[in-house]
Amino acid sequence: DHGRKEKRSALVVPVKDMATKHNFPGLKAVARIKSKRGKDKTVERYFLMSKNFSRTEVLRIVRTHWSIENGLHWPLDVVLDEDLARNRKDNGPANLAVLRRLALNVARAHPDTSTSLRLKLKRAGWSDDFFFELLSHVR
Numbered sequence: 001d002h003g004r005k006e007k008r009s010a011l012v013v014p015v016k017d018m019a020t021k022h023n024f025p026g027l028k029a030v031a032r033i034k035s036k037r038g039k040d041k042t043v044e045r046y047f048l049m050s051k052n053f054s055r056t057e058v059l060r061i062v063r064t065h066w067s068i069e070n071g072l073h074w075p076l077d078v079v080l081d082e083d084l085a086r087n088r089k090d091n092g093p094a095n096l097a098v099l100r101r102l103a104l105n106v107a108r109a110h111p112d113t114s115t116s117l118r119l120k121l122k123r124a125g126w127s128d129d130f131f132f133e134l135l136s137h138v139r
Helices: 055-080 092-109 117-126 128-136
Strands: 006-014 029-037 043-049
Touching: 006 055, 029 055, 043 055, 055 092, 055 117, 092 117, 092 128, 117 128
Parallel strands: none
Antiparallel strands: 006 029, 029 043
């Protein structure tokens, strides 16, 4: 929230015919979330849902989406420069994605919380002793 005041409201409308009429199999509801931060304009976002959630649940679900972004995608890009990867052929991208996630999980498992993930991975590259120390905390 970074100290900003935000007002959010949700509207959930169940849709019965829309799923078959517009060829959306499994569509159960449409949700609209209005949000306003400070003096910014009001923003409306729409979501197609496979379950008829309550308004409170929709607000919680949409809010927690960002925990995925901040917890996984951001560290992969910032710590491991994933967006700069140039591998595009065969299974290379998928294999390297698994190795990057593994490296992040190994660094996160280390109990030293005062050191950044990037520094832990650099130290592991510089020192075999620290590398084996990192691996010893993985379960």
